[in-house]
Amino acid sequence: MKILxxxxxxxxxxxxxxxxxxENHEDYQSDKATxxxxxxxYQGVIIRSRFPIDKVFxxxxxxxxxxxxxxxGLENIDVAYAASKNIQLFNAPEGxxxxxxxxxxxxxxxxxxxxxxxxxxxxxxLWRREANRGIELDGQIxxxxxxxxxxxxxxxxxxxxxxxxxxxxxxSGLGDAFATQVELKELQSKATVLSIHTPQxxxxxxxxxxxxxxxxxxxFWLINTARGTSVKTxxxxxxxxxxxxxxxxxxxxxxxxxxxxxxxxxxxxxxxxKALIQMPNVLLSPHIAGWTIESKKKLxxxxxxxxxxxxx
Numbered sequence: 001m002k003i004l005x006x007x008x009x010x011x012x013x014x015x016x017x018x019x020x021x022x023e024n025h026e027d028y029q030s031d032k033a034t035x036x037x038x039x040x041x042y043q044g045v046i047i048r049s050r051f052p053i054d055k056v057f058x059x060x061x062x063x064x065x066x067x068x069x070x071x072x073g074l075e076n077i078d079v080a081y082a083a084s085k086n087i088q089l090f091n092a093p094e095g096x097x098x099x100x101x102x103x104x105x106x107x108x109x110x111x112x113x114x115x116x117x118x119x120x121x122x123x124x125x126l127w128r129r130e131a132n133r134g135i136e137l138d139g140q141i142x143x144x145x146x147x148x149x150x151x152x153x154x155x156x157x158x159x160x161x162x163x164x165x166x167x168x169x170x171x172s173g174l175g176d177a178f179a180t181q182v183e184l185k186e187l188q189s190k191a192t193v194l195s196i197h198t199p200q201x202x203x204x205x206x207x208x209x210x211x212x213x214x215x216x217x218x219x220f221w222l223i224n225t226a227r228g229t230s231v232k233t234x235x236x237x238x239x240x241x242x243x244x245x246x247x248x249x250x251x252x253x254x255x256x257x258x259x260x261x262x263x264x265x266x267x268x269x270x271x272x273x274k275a276l277i278q279m280p281n282v283l284l285s286p287h288i289a290g291w292t293i294e295s296k297k298k299l300x301x302x303x304x305x306x307x308x309x310x311x312x
Contacts, residue, residue: 001065001311003044006035006051009070010300013046017304020312036060046070046303053077058085066090066310068303072097072150072290073227075200090306093149095299096290101153103289104195104225107249111221111283112137138162143191146226147174147181151197155179166191170203188215195223196230210235213244221246225289228252233272240279247281251289 003017005026014024022044027035032051039045039061046068047053053067055078064087067077072093082089110116113134121128140163144151147167155165155178167179168187175181187194194216198204208222208231222245224231233254239245255270256263263286276282290299 001043002041003046004035004039004042005046007046007048007070009046009048010296012297013070013300013304016301017307020308032057039064044068044307047076049076051076053082055081058082058087061087066307068307070095070299070303072100073199075227088310090303090310092299092302092306095302096292096295097149097153099292099295100150100197100225100289101155101157102292103251103285104154104223104249105157107225107251107283107285108193108195108221108223109137111247111249111281114280116283117280140164140192141166141190142193142195143168143187143220144179144195144197145169145184145187146196146198147171147179148197150226151195152176152178154195154197164190185215189217191216191220192218193221193223196226198226198230200227200229205229206232208232208236210238213239216244219243219246222248222250224248225251228254228256228287233270233276237272237275237279240276240281247283249283251285252287253284256287 001021002023002025005014005024006028008028017024025042036057039057040063042061043063043065045061045064048070053076058064058078058081066088067082068090069077070092072091074089074091077089079089114132118132121132138161142158142163142165144155144165144167147169151167155167158165159178165179166182166187167175168182168184196208198207204227206229213235231254236245236248240248253263253273255273277284
């Protein structure tokens with residue numbers, strides 16, 4: 001089986017596939033046109049998010065049996081068209097769920113205790129204790145939207161804190177020892193913290209907007225380690241200014257390029273983002289929630305294991 005690797009990953013991916021008898025070819029630089037000219041020779045493709053796997057790509061890949069996406073989501077692949085061609089799709093949310101859970105908790109505690117602003121102030125010679133007085137997680141009601149691999153991993157990290165954890169998901173029967181599953185209306189009536197763990201779909205794009213935010217009975221804190229497209233930044237900024245939102249911790253932004261490797265496609269910073277980055281009650285990181293040394297290995301191993309279980 002010939003496999004074309006379009007993004008670099010942990011070396012175990014290459015070594016273990018080779019041990020299974022696969023022929024690995026790496027091309028991390030060529031443009032899409034060049035890739036299209038040769039992808040028809042391959043039975044497998046491994047990618048992170050370099051470019052979309054669309055109908056044109058899938059039509060060119062005439063011998064393709066599988067696509068391995070070394071990451072959690074499949075939004076950069078035309079899933080329905082791949083299925084119509086009997087192409088197996090493998091992703092690896094199991095590989096970075098722990099990293100995402102830890103990052104979400106770390107962002108929340110940093111935001112509550114103003115560690116990001118306190119650190120910057122001390123480095124600049126300011127010693128402001130009262131201005132950096134924090135709040136405690138104990139006693140909060142944490143709502144999680146999307147209770148799959150990532151949402152459950154975050155809920156598990158909250159064990160040991162005196163918090164109530166609620167979850168909402170379009171699938172039923174997901175509640176467990178870590179979170180009580182409720183309807184969205186109940187979550188919005190109770191939650192003081194909201195963490196988003198949904199994939200990018202037509203239903204989740206723009207989900208966190210003015211109407212959504214104002215449906216919460218109490219002012220709340222928002223964490224988003226899922227997809228930037230889920231949150232309308234202009235509505236987020238407005239809610240922060242009005243006090244409907246107490247603060248936000250965002251690992252992902254609406255304005256990211258689809259490859260996740262760069263922030264902007266445009267030269268100008270959008271006005272909503274300009275306002276956002278000036279707010280002291282906002283914490284930002286560059287889409288690294290699942291980006292740990294350990295998760296790099298686990299993501300690759302998950303893809304190998306799924307390929308081996310299906311084809312060998």
